[in-house]
Amino acid sequence: MNYEGMPNKPIMCIDMKCFYASCVAMLHGLDILKIPIAVVANFDHPGSIVLAVSPLMREKFKIKTSSRRWEIPKHPDIRLFEPKMSFFIQMSMTITKLISNYVPVEAIHVYSVDESFVDLTGTEKLWGSPEETAKEIQRAILDQFNVPSAVGMGPNMLIAKLALDLDAKRTGFAQWTYEDIPKKLWPVRPLSEMWGIGKRMEANLNAMGIQTVGGLANADLAELEKRFGIIGNQLYYHAWGIDLSKLGEPLITNGALSFGKGQMLMRDYHTRKEISVVLLELSEEVARRARHAKKAGRTVNLGIGYSKDEGGGGFSKSRSIDFATNITKKIYTTCLDLFKENYRGQTVRNIYVSLTNLASDATVQLDIFEDVSKQRELGYVMDSIRNRFGSTAILRARSYTEGGIMKDRSGKIGGHKK
Known part of the structure; x- marks a missing residue:
């Protein structure tokens, strides 16, 4: 694949770790790293879903996001909270305002309440290299709000997102380039581990003999387009790390918007x-x-x-x-x-x-x-x-x-x- 002429900007995708749990911890003066915390959708229903957990809740009690309330053990150290969505949204806006101290507002695309894309082009003269700027933003968010974060960086939004999901969520920071795609993305399996591929599409690709992202990248493009239409085209190019979306546009993975x-x-x-x-x-x-x-x-x-x-x-x-x-x-x-x-x-x-x-x-x-x-x-x-x-x-x-x-x-x- 010839990457010449492809987008090549310093894009970061920043995710606030355990965002809801971090917010309630800050609100109640708790240490998110030392207290087992779970945010539960509704206390009135035993089957209510767990929206967020602190690291200790996940590691010690094996409770994770999407667990049910009835699965949480009765333990004196565990702290349960219901969501305060207005506060979470306020916190998200405040964190976005902090990021705007480092880049223009138009360089920020809020992807969700706890995740944003940021174009770090031009930060060298003010804050150092894009990598230094990204890490400084992480430090500022942690210092001011006690909210830890993970950052993935790449030449486009897709690679930044993949670096975040597949690497930085474990390490805290990861930067990928186009040259990293064969080494870091292609070995990924099951296919649903890659952002944009769900279980149903994974099953369809498996039925074609495609088990890894590398297998998808080296599949016959005409066959993928024949079977899946525009989705097949996008899957193929995404497997090569190619994304022509501009900041603020959605990363389209399923054809037209819905x-x-x-x-x-x-x-x-x-x-x-x-x-x-x-x-x-x-x-x-x-x-x-x-x-x-x-x-x-x-x-x-x-x-x-x-x-x-x-x-x-x-x-x-x-x-x-x-x-x-x-x-x-x-x-x-x-x-x-x-x-x-x-x-x-x-x-x-x-x-x-x-x-x-x-x-x-x-x-x-x-x-x-x-x-x-x-x-x-x-x-x-x-x-x-x-x-x-x-x-x-x-x-x-x-x-x-x-x-x-x-x-x-x-x-x-x-x-x-x-």
């Missing part, structure tokens, strides 16, 4: 009736997000995850419809059809709905068999009411049934307590 909403349920759902209520509420949220962006989509995706009592597993199915839509009813009925066709009575714990294959809402074709314009107009009216008076100003009757989740989520940020 609008999605998932929910880890607070208890097992056993009946089709209860599950259909959540499907409707998630379809409503996906449709609302699409309308907010003035987009519509032709492909509806449904993911169902089974309970641990079922041994895990689940299914993920998609269906393309005749006309692009952002109408709740159309998204819901498509999800319901996919659910009925693939569900066999298992206990459900996780549901995900997304809309892809996007187009501008202004170009949506009208259906002569349905009054689509009135449904679209109604959706926008409901959105405006919710925007003005709150997300629960208008709820469907089914949201008030036992299976509904939206009423409970309305007083939360990101699904967690404010």
Whole structure:
């Protein structure tokens, strides 16, 4: 692969280690490195998910992110906290403001509440080399907020992210170049260890005889494109460390952007009736997000995850419809059809709905068999009411049934307590 002409900037990807746990430790005057701490989504539910843990909680008690509350042993040293999302977001903004002391604001791309990309171009005259600047930012965050961090650096956002996930999260700091790709990235297996490859894609690639990232990089590009379309093209070039995204743009790994909403349920759902209520509420949220962006989509995706009592597993199915839509009813009925066709009575714990294959809402074709314009107009009216008076100003009757989740989520940020 010829890397001449490829992006080659000093990009760092910084991740705040155990961010939620570090924040509550600071709030309560605890040492994140000496106290076993767990942040649990909801104390009222034994099956509530663990959102973050301190290093000692992970090492001594074997509790990790995504464990359940009932798995946490009763021990006098363990400290449990519920999330304070408003405080976490405030801390994230404060840390971003600190980083802006070293680089211009436009050189920072906040990727998530605890992770950011930073372009360190031009820092040499003020703070030393990009590597020195990155380490100085790490020291400043630790000194001011007692929040440890890990930094991956690379010539583009993808390599910086890979250096972070595959190297720096163990060592604290790692810098990769294009020349490091064959040595550091290609041996990675299973494939799902690489950012951007999920379990389902891993299985598809394994079926083609591709077991490592190096195998993907040396696969036949035409065959990958034939089987996976644009995704195959992106997988191939990502395996070579090539990413043409500009700072602030998403690192696209699955074709076009999508609008999605998932929910880890607070208890097992056993009946089709209860599950259909959540499907409707998630379809409503996906449709609302699409309308907010003035987009519509032709492909509806449904993911169902089974309970641990079922041994895990689940299914993920998609269906393309005749006309692009952002109408709740159309998204819901498509999800319901996919659910009925693939569900066999298992206990459900996780549901995900997304809309892809996007187009501008202004170009949506009208259906002569349905009054689509009135449904679209109604959706926008409901959105405006919710925007003005709150997300629960208008709820469907089914949201008030036992299976509904939206009423409970309305007083939360990101699904967690404010």
